[in-house]
Amino acid sequence: MTAIAAGFSVLAGAAAAQDAVQVDEIIVTARKTSERLQEVPLSITALNAQDMQRRGIREVTDLSSIAPGLNIEKDQGRRFERPVIRGQANVFGAPNAASFIDGVYIPDSLFATEMAFVDQVEVIKG
Template sequence: VPIAVTALNAQTLNMFRVTNTEDLSNLAPNLNIQNQGRGTIPQINIRGVSSGVSAAEVDPKIATYLDGVYIGRTIGSIFDMADIERVEVLRGPQGTLFGRNATGG
């Protein structure tokens, strides 16, 4: 399955001084991560698809994984990135690989 992916290894993350998840917006095309001023609740946009509301009853359109584990809400996903091996950003619909909540990537 052809996939548009941005893969960043630890060396690249260190070279560009990526210190938290918001900094990834500078390295991955069509990715925008913004803190909405409510602590650690980001607004994540990939190719115009937004993570949307972080309410408990709403499934996000952007799937977020940490160490292979699905994070159901974006609450708390603005965090410092220390000792990160790699980051992968998959753009576009990924429902066949990651389920229905991966409309945006």
């Protein structure tokens, strides 16, 4: 009787596995190495191009909607958009948040990147 019940539970588990939804794994590179999002000991919000398209992120300022405490402030038009985390604006020109494209530091005066060309966005706090 036990063997039969165990056999049915294995079959039920196999059927449930077939019905399971496949979730894409997100790989982040915040610490200069590729790591699974679940294994990184930082507060990270990461979106790939499909996630950004699904959420309607078309401009840099739309990134404010993806991570709590993140704002993209406009200063002197689109040319001077800058990231601000938790209200700590860079009043005297010293940035409190850094931007990187393909691992290269980008000064906030160059932060106006077209989102159509962005494959992934990572917001790292800490």
